[in-house]
Amino acid sequence: MQHNSTYQEVLGVVCAELQKMFPQEGPITGDTDMTKDLPLDSAGTMTLMFELETKLDVSLPLNDLAGLTRVHELAELIVKLRQPPAAG
Template sequence: MSEDQTALLNEVSDVLESVLNKKVELKPEMNIVNDLGLDSIAVMNFTMALEDKFDISIPLNDMASVVTVQDLLDTLQTLRSAA
């Protein structure tokens, strides 16, 4: 994992911790729903918090293809570079 991705992972982890109000150790291979136990409302809150944090808009069709934390990191990097 590159230095940029590690920094992004830490930022995403901070956002998730603020949404869940608990400490979370994210790993790239983790399944966002199954491993983190997020329900649909938590996923939406997490998505909105990420949009606020990174000042981006995450299209729903992009989020539909996000399964793992690595998928999320890749999507965020793509959206941030396009902004």
């Protein structure tokens, strides 16, 4: 995926990956709470991070993930991390 991908594209990838991991959980949206609505444990989190890093060509520092609960928060973080550095 290109680095200039939109929030909606990134959100779609995140939701699709979570849906593959948890097909029994019904529709996963930006408002899905990853800590309460999904049985996402630490191993599952690492699997998700690996898949997202591979598909979206981004490095997700674990400390940046702390405190994220909703799917849209993760998508917003990925979009932010994929922005090119400001010239200066």
